[in-house]
Amino acid sequence: MIYEKTIRVLYVDMKEQQVLIVEREDLKQYMGGVGVASKLLEETMRPELSPLDPAQPIVFAIGALSTIYPVITKAVAMFISPLTGELGETYAGGRLALSMFSSGFDAIVIVNKADKPTYLAISPNDVKFRDARPLWGSEKDNVGRIIRDEERQYAGKRSIIRIGRGGENQVSYACVSVDRYRHFGRMGLGAVFGSKHLKAISIVGSREIPIRDFGSYFKVYREIYETCTKSDVMAKYHDTGTPINVAPLNAAGALPTRNLQQGSFEHADKISGETFSQEYLVRKVACSGCPVGCIHIGQFRREFAAHGHEYETISVGYDYELIFALGSFLGIGDPKDILELIEDVELAGLDAMSTGVALGWATEALKTGLVSLDDTIVPLTFGSSQEYRAAVGYIANGVNAFYKNLGLGVKHASKVYGGEDFAMQVAGNEMAGYHTGYGSLIGAMVGARHSHLCNGGYSLDQGLPIGKDVNPDDMAEALLKEELERCMLNSLTICLFSRKVYDRQTILAAFAGIGQEMTDDDLTAVARRIYAVKLRIKKRMGFDLQDIRLPKRFFETPSMHGQLDEAVAHEILMKYREKIAALDTATAGETE
């Protein structure tokens, strides 16, 4: 992408086993990343078909500054989400962005279904459709090992992404595992892979692009690197990482516990970031191109035979969202139990957040008699991890009607069995681990992909004074401003942990360092252009903010800012709706 006037797109037809490479000058106005991916999704999506129809596309893209500067490590995947039925968007680090860059493809669009399970082996001059029948049914570690042995070219610049049983069985929140420890976690990309008989993709490359004015470039690179490694801005992500959130969220009454029956957990100290670091942390690793190293790896020992003292050592990555979803949300207060559940979810190929939230609802549904033990098979009980471990497998394999329904998301399951008031989802996406206030809740509603990452609503809540009323217009404005800014940031595919490193001034300097003059107005225009595309996609899929019905529990369990009022939430929502309508009108001419 750097120094090029075009975006190089690889189109792949799984059924016909055909590929097409197109140089797209017109896509440059979307910069890269989510901008390019959104536009490609808009062009290729089929709104009249179901999300898992083989004709629906999967789009991958890297960003305008991918691999050039520190912490610009992400690749974006866009698709029609089987979980929400509309815009699907998810990010992953690992080596994927580097491998795509090295392969020479800025974006990849995949459509249709292969006749048999297949994995794609993509290299700069070739795309192979390899028989994946022997891999179908295998979990991600086995698949990774086998493909590594098969695709030996360019080791170190190779990325392998793959699905587990959850994806094969089209669980609506199945994930795609990226290399060893990263994921396209949310919104069911794994199920879309499964719907195409696509088990895995291996991407390799050897492309290197010399920097033209190395002096100018390296000056900017050095400054960014120093900020990342020597200031306080990124240190917390390396030190304890996001698990540091357990303690403050618990103290604030914002740690979703037992299906959000509570906002604090009596065992929070036992599952805090500090405890994980002291008792289970064995190493920290980084995505390619990141000098920070925020991926925290925990280790535990497990007996694998009944006799003879036979033990294995298991390493799994952990972060705050996993600790919340598979810990406090399920009433589990033992870190080893959480790590074991994380491993099970990993191997099943599911999104940990959605899985935990779905199991939280199922536990309450069983307790209140909406479902029976015949449905759940095991007596799901808050705090009882072994039953949850079994249930993870039941979801991934869809062992009965109940688990098949649970695998379609908690919104769907609660429509079938009841309990919608405590099915903790927003627009179909299971909640994130922040019951912080209106910013978090409305942020998830209005966010393009209904994620806490769309607009960082939890962060806005944190900045609000405790005990004071929220101004609906200010909140709506702040959410929209951040949503727009993140459209721009995600077109660069920076890791959002580094968003305070990459302020506007730094981004402009980064472009200037590679000889690309951009202005602040250019960045604003790109943000609006991308958001307009996303809104059009959502509209074509029939999405309307007014249709969202929130579970009552969000308004019953006090948040960090006390009990939330549905009327205030509605007012913020309507203010937001007015603002995007105005934005839509203002940008219509420049984006169509």
Added chain:
Amino acid sequence: MTITVETGSWAARWLDQRVILLTDMPADATAADAILAAGIPQDEAGVIVRNGTLIPKDHRLSHGDVIKIHPIIIGG
């Protein structure tokens, strides 16, 4: 007045101790003043609790108060 500030391992980047006794705080000191006096960057201090209750940074403290400072909530 005297204020006790409690932190956690997250503050080790700036502090040698987890509990800091501030003995000469002005009578109108706020939580933000205590954070500053303890040596914690304001941007790094998030949730503040006094006697089990959340307080804002501009909350006026009283002699003998014990406040627990948690880090800011982080993420993407």
